[in-house]
Amino acid sequence: MNERQGAGHTPPGRPAGETAGIAEPSVSVRELDIAFGAHKVISGLDLDVSPGEFIVLLGPSGCGKSTLLNAIAGLLDISDGEIWIDGKNVTWAEPKDRGIGMVFQSYALYPRMSVEKNLSFGLRISKLPKAEIDGRVARVAELLQLDGLLKRRPSELSGGQRQRVAIGRALVRNVDVFLFDEPLSNLDAKLRNELRVEIKKLHQRLGNTMIYVTHDQIEAMTLADRIAVMRGGVIQQLGAPKEIYRKPVNRFVASFIGSPSMNFFDGELRGSAEASAGRLPAGPVFQLGGSGAASSVPLARYDFIERAPAQSRAAVFGIRPEHIALGDQPDGHFSAEGKVDLVEAMGADTIVWTSLAGVPLTIRTDGETEIRPGETIRFGFDPASACVFDAGSDLRL
16 A cells, blocks of 8 residues: 555545445455465455454465454554454554454453452543443443452452453453454363353343354354355355355365265266266266266256256265265165274264275264264265365356
């Protein structure tokens, strides 16, 4: 950027005078570039977050999700682009002037201060009236169930209680936008589950805009209104949790969402004419490997994004473990058999390891299912629940 723009401009992408009756995004990131030296971390990223929306930035380590959050917070310099919060250009504003509250992975509490003083510290620095400070602290303490802990120091609290205090320090600021940078990653599994539910309830009660960073897909799926799946500094897909799960745009998103991960098979997608000529099932067919109907998946029920290809092409077939059923299959479903290599009893679920067309295959089934390694099982699935990806671009077809 050539100059530092202040508040009062129309957000990029929306012409001046055309905002009447249109809800401005609570947070808008436009053509954001961030580089550390010669290494570009984020390139040309766009993101709009609606007022009151809960957005989760999800991805593996190093994908740029925390970098994006820190840029929105004003904690690092950007190379190019603009950041708008509540209709104001805050690209070059100080963090304290952006109208945001932030919760970090580390609790960052003052160890010698009580819970009450930790909650009120920022307000006292801002020299708000004592009555205003006391009122805000009391409201937040009640909201987060900290009212009985106000005189304790952080060392006297559990991990979950300390993280609630950290959240409370953000809430007392009375801002509209909250940023969370992996706030639950330091907690054990039980506390993570408990506090995740509390954060969800908090959002439902307050209705504030929240942007939340995590590498945990369970947190993302359960908390988000929309998920931004990131890789290599690029948002691969932005959508509702069910959309991300059911209709991943590419192989990376499909593999990152779901546990166990989606099963993938390299092969060949054949058009309807070729399938008929080869005496395979009517309609397009995916050839898993080998030959014959035993390794050919009929795709007449598959919902192609555009239209089924007329000629053969290299492709990748994906099916989620939970979409595979044991036993005989109804008409129109793919059916096969395999030898059980491994059984993982998970309590409510059982993970069965077998193979299909020489490729390892995982099946997620009911925890009451009795299966032993070495058994031969029949299994299958509805091809409509599968995903087919182009072998070159990895995009879903």
